[in-house]
Amino acid sequence: MAGGAPAPRPDILLPFAAEEDLSSGPRRDRLRHAVICVRPESNRLPYEAEILSVLRARARVTYIANLNGRLFTEGGILHSRYASQFRFARDPRAFLELYPELALAFEEHFGLPVAEAPIRGSLGDLSEIGLSPEGLFATIVPDSDFLAVEGQTFKRIHGVFIVNYDLPAIARRYTPSANVFVALAEAEADSDDFYDDLNEAIHDMIASHSETPLVFGAELSSLSWHERVRRTYHISTNRLQAMLDMADFVYPGVSGRLDVAETPLGAALVRAGAITPEALRSAKETQLCRLAAPGHDLANLAFLPQAGHGLGFGELCRLMGSIEEAARIAGQP
Secondary structure (H helix, E strand, O other): OOOOOOOOEEEEOOOOOOOOOOOOOOOOEEEEEEEEEEHHHOHHHHHHHHHHHHHHOOOOOOOOOOEEHHHHHHHHHHHHHHHHHHHHHHHHHHHHHHHHHHHHHHHHHHHHEEEOOOOOEOOOOOOOOOHHHHHHHHHHOHHEEEEEEEOOEEEEOEEEEOOOOHHHHHHHHOOOEEEEEEEEEEEOOOOOHHHOOOOOHHHHHHHHHOOOOOOOOOOOOOOOHHHHHOOOEEEEEOHHHHHHHHHHHHHEOOOOOHHHHHHHHHHHHHOOOOOHHHHHHHHHHOOOEEEEEEEOOOEEEEHHHHOOOOOHEEEEEEEHHHHHHHHHHOOOO
């Protein structure tokens, strides 16, 4: 826009280079990628140094960048990364009608029919709650008042069920003065234990130094370390999530992010004929995907970032093919 601020650009410290064809060959099932990024609250040099020291000891670092907060808001990273969560938080009842599995999970956990429950999206009017976005984010509730299902959350506060309670506070953190350190690492490993081992090593390194405290560490002390670290940094937890993370955070140049069909795994799935580039992009944008069962019926629901745990390349091909077939049955583009 004329006269406005220049478009935000990533500060690329180590450029990303295209990968080899992974649709065949011995590395196909062994090569793992992981994206690690800090939160705005922990974007300080000590965290970056500790994370890089762990990565370089265990993997090959293939991309490093600092991303300005405007890239998350104006550049669309947040809405890409939390696509289903934003839709659910804007119109929770329409979302529950579209995905009855979520409504059933709600009723089983809270013992209350969805139709009778005071359910509010976190992006709507929450004046009755009397809490700021930070208040919603920081309020800790017992397990009986909290449900996480298929990437979505319900938190009961003052008798009201807040859908995806953390989105308002997350969005507010990505100001023009915020910068986010992102790194991409790759390694050959026999299983997806690579991700948990890498995560634990980063946690142990950070937690062992007073200058890199875990964000909300004291407040979340009752949770497992896996849950506590999520407010300090993000790390991919499986190959499929790493593919999606790369499409959100990796900039081959300053003009735009990496296409999901051009990530190493995405390109391999396309070359193997498991899914078309268009269907892969659509699945990423949807996040909550139907699977096609034998007999060409629509079956289970899958939250894409969590759907790839422990799957080999052949299993990932079948999963993505099932998603594309389900979309075709449903008449989606």
